[in-house]
Amino acid sequence: MKHLIATLLFVSFFAFVASAQVLSGHITDEKNETIPFANVFVPALSTGTSSNVEGNYRLELPVGTWKLEFRYVGYQVFSTEVTIVAGSEKVLNVQLKNQNYLIPEIKVMASGEDPAYYIMRKAISLAPYYRAQVSAYTCKVYLKGNGEVEEIPFFMRKALRKEGFKEGEPIVYETLSKISFELPDVLKQEVIAMRSSGKQSSTNPMGYVINNLYETDKYGIVSPVNRNALKTYNFKLVGVFEENGRTINKIKVTPKQDGKDVFSGYLFITDHLWNIHSAQLSMSPIGATVQFNQVCSEVAPNAWMPVNMDFLISASILGLKGKFKYVASLSEYKVTLNPAIDHSFLKKEMDKLKSEQQIADSIRQSNQQAVVKTQNKKLEKLMAAENLNNRQSKKLNRMLEREVEKKMPEESLEIKSEVKYDQRKTKNDSVYWAQIRPVPLLEAEIKSFAKKDSFLVVSSRPEYKDSVRNSKRQFKLNHLWGGHLYDYSVDSIKKRESLNYDGLFNPSGISYNTVDGFTLPVSLRYYKSDSTGKAMMIEPSLTYAFARKDVNTNLIFRRRFDGINRSTLGLAVGAGTVDFQEHSAYSGLSNMTYSLYFERNDKKYYHRRYATVDFSRDLANGLNVGLAFTFRDSRPEENHTGFRFVDIKDRAFTPNIVYNPELVNSYAGRHQEGIFKLNLNYTPRQRYLIRNGVKYYADSKFPSFSLRYAKSFRNLFGSDGDYDYLEGAVSQQINFAISDRFSYQLLGGGFLNRKKVFFEDFRHFNTHLPVFVAGSSANTFRLLPFYNYSTSKRFIEAHANLNSRKLVLKQLPLLENTGLEESLFVNYLSTPVLHNYTELGYGINHIFALMNVEFISSFSGTKYRSSGIKLVLNF
Numbered sequence: 001m002k003h004l005i006a007t008l009l010f011v012s013f014f015a016f017v018a019s020a021q022v023l024s025g026h027i028t029d030e031k032n033e034t035i036p037f038a039n040v041f042v043p044a045l046s047t048g049t050s051s052n053v054e055g056n057y058r059l060e061l062p063v064g065t066w067k068l069e070f071r072y073v074g075y076q077v078f079s080t081e082v083t084i085v086a087g088s089e090k091v092l093n094v095q096l097k098n099q100n101y102l103i104p105e106i107k108v109m110a111s112g113e114d115p116a117y118y119i120m121r122k123a124i125s126l127a128p129y130y131r132a133q134v135s136a137y138t139c140k141v142y143l144k145g146n147g148e149v150e151e152i153p154f155f156m157r158k159a160l161r162k163e164g165f166k167e168g169e170p171i172v173y174e175t176l177s178k179i180s181f182e183l184p185d186v187l188k189q190e191v192i193a194m195r196s197s198g199k200q201s202s203t204n205p206m207g208y209v210i211n212n213l214y215e216t217d218k219y220g221i222v223s224p225v226n227r228n229a230l231k232t233y234n235f236k237l238v239g240v241f242e243e244n245g246r247t248i249n250k251i252k253v254t255p256k257q258d259g260k261d262v263f264s265g266y267l268f269i270t271d272h273l274w275n276i277h278s279a280q281l282s283m284s285p286i287g288a289t290v291q292f293n294q295v296c297s298e299v300a301p302n303a304w305m306p307v308n309m310d311f312l313i314s315a316s317i318l319g320l321k322g323k324f325k326y327v328a329s330l331s332e333y334k335v336t337l338n339p340a341i342d343h344s345f346l347k348k349e350m351d352k353l354k355s356e357q358q359i360a361d362s363i364r365q366s367n368q369q370a371v372v373k374t375q376n377k378k379l380e381k382l383m384a385a386e387n388l389n390n391r392q393s394k395k396l397n398r399m400l401e402r403e404v405e406k407k408m409p410e411e412s413l414e415i416k417s418e419v420k421y422d423q424r425k426t427k428n429d430s431v432y433w434a435q436i437r438p439v440p441l442l443e444a445e446i447k448s449f450a451k452k453d454s455f456l457v458v459s460s461r462p463e464y465k466d467s468v469r470n471s472k473r474q475f476k477l478n479h480l481w482g483g484h485l486y487d488y489s490v491d492s493i494k495k496r497e498s499l500n501y502d503g504l505f506n507p508s509g510i511s512y513n514t515v516d517g518f519t520l521p522v523s524l525r526y527y528k529s530d531s532t533g534k535a536m537m538i539e540p541s542l543t544y545a546f547a548r549k550d551v552n553t554n555l556i557f558r559r560r561f562d563g564i565n566r567s568t569l570g571l572a573v574g575a576g577t578v579d580f581q582e583h584s585a586y587s588g589l590s591n592m593t594y595s596l597y598f599e600r601n602d603k604k605y606y607h608r609r610y611a612t613v614d615f616s617r618d619l620a621n622g623l624n625v626g627l628a629f630t631f632r633d634s635r636p637e638e639n640h641t642g643f644r645f646v647d648i649k650d651r652a653f654t655p656n657i658v659y660n661p662e663l664v665n666s667y668a669g670r671h672q673e674g675i676f677k678l679n680l681n682y683t684p685r686q687r688y689l690i691r692n693g694v695k696y697y698a699d700s701k702f703p704s705f706s707l708r709y710a711k712s713f714r715n716l717f718g719s720d721g722d723y724d725y726l727e728g729a730v731s732q733q734i735n736f737a738i739s740d741r742f743s744y745q746l747l748g749g750g751f752l753n754r755k756k757v758f759f760e761d762f763r764h765f766n767t768h769l770p771v772f773v774a775g776s777s778a779n780t781f782r783l784l785p786f787y788n789y790s791t792s793k794r795f796i797e798a799h800a801n802l803n804s805r806k807l808v809l810k811q812l813p814l815l816e817n818t819g820l821e822e823s824l825f826v827n828y829l830s831t832p833v834l835h836n837y838t839e840l841g842y843g844i845n846h847i848f849a850l851m852n853v854e855f856i857s858s859f860s861g862t863k864y865r866s867s868g869i870k871l872v873l874n875f
Helices: 004-008 116-125 127-132 154-162 344-352 356-366 377-384 390-407 430-436 443-459 462-473 588-598
Strands: 021-028 039-042 047-050 056-061 064-071 078-084 089-091 134-151 170-182 186-196 233-243 246-255 264-270 276-283 288-300 303-317 320-337 417-420 484-487 496-501 511-513 517-529 535-545 550-562 567-579 605-620 623-636 671-682 688-691 694-697 704-712 722-736 740-756 772-774 794-804 821-830 837-847 851-860 863-873
Touching: 021 078, 039 056, 039 288, 039 303, 047 056, 047 303, 064 288, 116 127, 116 233, 116 246, 116 264, 134 303, 170 443, 288 320, 511 588, 535 567, 588 772
Parallel strands: 021 089, 186 417, 772 863
Antiparallel strands: 021 056, 039 047, 039 064, 047 320, 064 078, 134 170, 134 320, 170 186, 233 246, 246 264, 264 276, 276 288, 288 303, 303 320, 484 496, 496 517, 511 517, 517 535, 535 550, 550 567, 567 605, 605 623, 623 671, 671 704, 688 694, 704 722, 722 740, 740 794, 794 821, 821 837, 837 851, 851 863
């Protein structure tokens, strides 16, 4: 089951046998109103389909007599048999009856607690079993998306229209694929066919939606059967009904606090098996609402898998509004029950349930048959408990999870998610799709595809292809100031080649500081790669500094010659102004804003001419070595302009000079340096995936370690510097509960030899003193002055950050149902000049989805130093 639904939202699926006979019809309710997205399932074939928005369905079947089940959440299952003869086209219209719900007396708890909690504790306890119940499966799935953009803000209109989106015009996507999965996480996808009425061929409603309801925590969403669900949700039993001899419980799920990471709606749990039968849920991510329905069927004895899912997404953010509908129909399941787990308790449980009077005894007896083969007496005792409390349910969940993990295959370091894709699969015409499409198209969808088919006829002509190719490659006069991406790719996936020119007028590249004045960059970027993992990038750039009346130049060359070992060779040369703290959290955009509007020039610059050659390679998985040698010629610079938009009374720009108690006079003059650097980075059991011959590292649950050494050689090619520097660091992010995470970074080091250290070589510390911050401020000092405490000696630095969906403010009634998150952070620094400097901070995050507010106090030892407020824009 793992990765199933997440895969559905990124890939698409295959239909049944093209030569089969056709069964079609219309599905309605008792009022003759259409039931969209209802499921039609053939148990004997483990196949089926779904109705479309108008309630019409289409299913291809082989010759024979077959039992069919029609179902949808909230309706009774309708079962019938149909006989299919060769070459027939049979019509079967179906009317589903509303589900009748009862509350049996046996469900009333003596304690007065809603019986839903008894049911959910059992479901939560057995969730680890159902996560690992199926060790392998294959299935075919058809996925269709229908989207319409209702409003487009003016600043997005050009870009979206370029992608084929227009207000009021629907775009339809459909894909057919085959999936095979094997524990722990080997996933293979074969794209059989895909089609789109727009320019894109993806059926991708949202990249973060759940894979299955047992594992939504991977996507930052609290599942109703998550270990912490009893703290997150209120549950209420609203009814029960019988289906194929089983009792199904309808549980109302209500979050105790609203937010983007919780569900609300209804969950259906099978009595005494305690598995998810189906779901009717919704959630509200930022700027959208998502309604999600899932119908499961028994594709193998006591193995329930999703056979039908539909999503209705309404989005409205920054003036962009739209609605999108998606339906997925899964068929032809072949599942393998996990041989490492004892599944017999399921059959024994059902065999013993002859009447409601036997429930209590059967629960006690059958649960003594351990779900996993274990001699763990504590686990057996908890399984036998008739009434679990919250603590026991959570404990049993953990114990079962540990027992299941013992039986699981060892997790491979490589994340295997193979996708077989052929661009020719997008060329199938309407006749081909009419034969294999399991869910009928709507009239509007047919028209939308008709427009695309007409376009494809035109686009298939050689003269049109030549025109498109030329438009991607030929220079036009407006490219001179507006820029252009020239695409020379033979295959956009396996063999890419492009030249990107930013243009003479590129507003995003304009910058300002008091040394250069306004700057205007012009850059090119040539890139070429192939499917073997080899790649090459050449990037020259010129930036004119209007106040300094000079040009900054840079040329970067980088060659990757081994994608699996991540072996790269680079060369960079250039000349121009550089911040003394070159890699700073205080961006050039922030500095420009404060210079022009607040008359503050916090950044200080020097002029540098340099040449660097570097090499990096993985010595082993997770272990990377980097080597670099730089020779540079540096000289001081001064302010060349005092221009600002706002003249602040009693404030003036400061000279382009840094102030630091460790600073020696030798930094001020012109000097040369030859510097060698060695970097080692290691992450234990680092997981990775491989795409087109290139290894990409994934997020790790283990700490990452790094070691950095730098050596400046005296008299090498006239070098004036003379020092040895060594630094070590460890960092990690730990995710716990849901949407809660803790990260830390610990660094320490210093100069082993500091005979001649220039200020640009000091150990600088990231700080962001102004009130307004653009971008992330993690692992950054908020109240530390710029440059003042950079050191040429030794240091210890530490950062710790805790982010949580519920700390203090969300305990308040007015704020408990907002999407706010809170954070606590500590920053620490100790140098020979600044002893035991500490910042303590508290933040309120995602205000209006765009801004964080932080409150910080700083201390020197135990002595209070200062306080401040930061406004962090999440751009």
